[in-house]
Amino acid sequence: MLTAFWLSIAVVSAIPIGKFQAVFNGAEEKGHDEGNFRDLKVGELNFLHTTDTHGWLGSHLTQANYGADWGDFISFTTKFKERRIGSNDLLLIDTGDKHDGNGISDATVPNGIRSTEIFNEQDYDLLTLGNHELYTEDNTILEYYSTVVNDKFKGKYVASNVEFVTNESEIVPFGSKYRFFQTSNLRYNILAFSFLFNFQRANSRAIVTPAAEELQKDWFQEVVNSYPEEKVDVIIVFGHMPITDPEEHEINKVHAILRTYYPNSVIQYFGGHSHIRDFAIFDELSTGLQSGRFAETVGFLSIDNVRSEAPRFSRRYIDFNKDSFAHHSGVNFKKDLRTERGANVSSKIGEIREELNLTSVVGYVPRSYYMDSKPLTSKKNIYNLLTTNVLPLLKSKKTNSSKSRFILINTGSIRYDLYEGEFTKDTEYIVSPFSNDWNFVEIPLALAEDVAAYLNNGAILMTSMGPPESRMKAELPKRRDSCPFIHTPGFTKGYTTLDDFGCKGDDKVHNSELYFPVPNVVQSVELQAGWSESVHFVFYSFIQPYVINALNALNEEKKVVTYKFSDADCMKYGGKSTGELLKDYIRSLDKS
Numbered sequence: 001m002l003t004a005f006w007l008s009i010a011v012v013s014a015i016p017i018g019k020f021q022a023v024f025n026g027a028e029e030k031g032h033d034e035g036n037f038r039d040l041k042v043g044e045l046n047f048l049h050t051t052d053t054h055g056w057l058g059s060h061l062t063q064a065n066y067g068a069d070w071g072d073f074i075s076f077t078t079k080f081k082e083r084r085i086g087s088n089d090l091l092l093i094d095t096g097d098k099h100d101g102n103g104i105s106d107a108t109v110p111n112g113i114r115s116t117e118i119f120n121e122q123d124y125d126l127l128t129l130g131n132h133e134l135y136t137e138d139n140t141i142l143e144y145y146s147t148v149v150n151d152k153f154k155g156k157y158v159a160s161n162v163e164f165v166t167n168e169s170e171i172v173p174f175g176s177k178y179r180f181f182q183t184s185n186l187r188y189n190i191l192a193f194s195f196l197f198n199f200q201r202a203n204s205r206a207i208v209t210p211a212a213e214e215l216q217k218d219w220f221q222e223v224v225n226s227y228p229e230e231k232v233d234v235i236i237v238f239g240h241m242p243i244t245d246p247e248e249h250e251i252n253k254v255h256a257i258l259r260t261y262y263p264n265s266v267i268q269y270f271g272g273h274s275h276i277r278d279f280a281i282f283d284e285l286s287t288g289l290q291s292g293r294f295a296e297t298v299g300f301l302s303i304d305n306v307r308s309e310a311p312r313f314s315r316r317y318i319d320f321n322k323d324s325f326a327h328h329s330g331v332n333f334k335k336d337l338r339t340e341r342g343a344n345v346s347s348k349i350g351e352i353r354e355e356l357n358l359t360s361v362v363g364y365v366p367r368s369y370y371m372d373s374k375p376l377t378s379k380k381n382i383y384n385l386l387t388t389n390v391l392p393l394l395k396s397k398k399t400n401s402s403k404s405r406f407i408l409i410n411t412g413s414i415r416y417d418l419y420e421g422e423f424t425k426d427t428e429y430i431v432s433p434f435s436n437d438w439n440f441v442e443i444p445l446a447l448a449e450d451v452a453a454y455l456n457n458g459a460i461l462m463t464s465m466g467p468p469e470s471r472m473k474a475e476l477p478k479r480r481d482s483c484p485f486i487h488t489p490g491f492t493k494g495y496t497t498l499d500d501f502g503c504k505g506d507d508k509v510h511n512s513e514l515y516f517p518v519p520n521v522v523q524s525v526e527l528q529a530g531w532s533e534s535v536h537f538v539f540y541s542f543i544q545p546y547v548i549n550a551l552n553a554l555n556e557e558k559k560v561v562t563y564k565f566s567d568a569d570c571m572k573y574g575g576k577s578t579g580e581l582l583k584d585y586i587r588s589l590d591k592s
């Protein structure tokens, strides 16, 4: 397999990049190439952006690159504002997905109830929701009543294309449809919108309208009438929507619509959902920033000459650690970074960890297992571990050892590498946070044996089955040249991000990570000797629609059965979750 180095990707923009490079001349910043920091270029209007934090508020305990917690982040933004911004302006923005992926958010019922208190300690100027706030009613209700209507964020929580169904079954906006305000120092007139991507799996308490459709509604026309171009300095469009979207191009459609009303305005995008660091040039007056995932990154963007015809944009991806935070906020030592409020939040996080027993040890992981920096065939690949040693441990009342069995999972159900060392209660939520039911259908082997291949070749499924970042990485081979592959003794592994401004966006030079493509689904196969009329085909309830679709498409072609598959054919299989089976496997290693 050709080794595909993961470095990130260029962006599909509406107009040939070459044109923009002339406008953004010298955009490829002259960042340092040795082991010290690439600095931030503070401008008139500055932004710090987070997205897809997924409950990672307590730092990455095993990765120093991301060793700051939410309290340190609060200290950083305070010090950064005090010491670097001066008479300019700074806006803090978040673009959703705030649980599902860490014990601090997921070890409570409902998940997020304690982590939301911590998250909301940050003084965001603009915030919104992601699809993970809409999978379950509990999460949606919690998000609405704890954050949307929280006085602290009055007017600041914007969701232009999402509505909430209240307890009284009334349909109301999920926050503000837009926000018009002036920045505190330079009094820039800001018009802000927020769009969630076209997420169609929302629970009954929320309604999502595709962004382009939403912009046809009267409310938007009224906003344009109230705030015509001459009254607006900058339009901010922030939301849980990828900045680079090679499949749906949703953000490009939004941009084209806004440009018909605001042809000469600066439009600044902040995106999320695909879990990558990214920066895109949309046109001479418009760029987009995306700031990774899991509190590994604070995205920085500045705009200078805001009111001119040639605004200048600068971006930086800040590693979420105290060295970076101290350096960029201009304090000499990490100890000087701490603020009282930040310190209080950090100690609250420690209390929650204790209270939720997150540090309790289940077993010991003898070696690290990776999602995509080892190939699927490697014993160090986590999907290889699951399909070989873990999924076959699944037992339930339906298990019939005389029957062949397939167990299929979507690779997006695994959220993080499994590192060598203690497997704690937190590890289960980090690696496999979704509490999915196991369902099954009893089908002929002739159909069962082709389902995985079908699901792995269906491009349409890319957007909702695989790990979020893999959707973009899979596009890698079609992109422009990648960045130099860095392997320098003493450097730590981390991100080297290729974006529309080149390869020097990361605030530190890191050794590059290898990347190997990840399919949409993987499966364990247990074929019993002898011919068995039918097999048990077991799968996550989350992917049931895709399994039914695959069976009917395959049967259309192979004519194995004379009926169409539907939900009625799917039965509960039962048994332990993948996270629990993984714990059982790790415990068994201790005994051997």
Ligand SMILES: Nc1nc2c(ncn2[C@@H]2O[C@H](COP(=O)(O)O)[C@@H](O)[C@H]2O)c(=O)[nH]1
Residues within 6 Å of the ligand: 052, 097, 131, 132, 135, 273, 274, 275, 410, 411, 412, 413, 434, 435, 436, 463, 464, 465, 466, 467, 468, 540, 542, 543
């Ligand atoms: N097996 C499950 N996979 C799930 C579930 N909810 C989400 N997912 C996976 O996550 C991505 C979306 O994650 P995001 O952070 O990019 O929004 C999705 O495409 C699935 O692959 C679940 O309940 N079970």
Ligand SMILES: [Zn+2]
Residues within 6 Å of the ligand: 052, 054, 097, 130, 273, 274, 275, 468
């Ligand atoms: Zn996410």
Ligand SMILES: [Zn+2]
Residues within 6 Å of the ligand: 097, 130, 131, 132, 240, 272, 273, 274
């Ligand atoms: Zn998302």
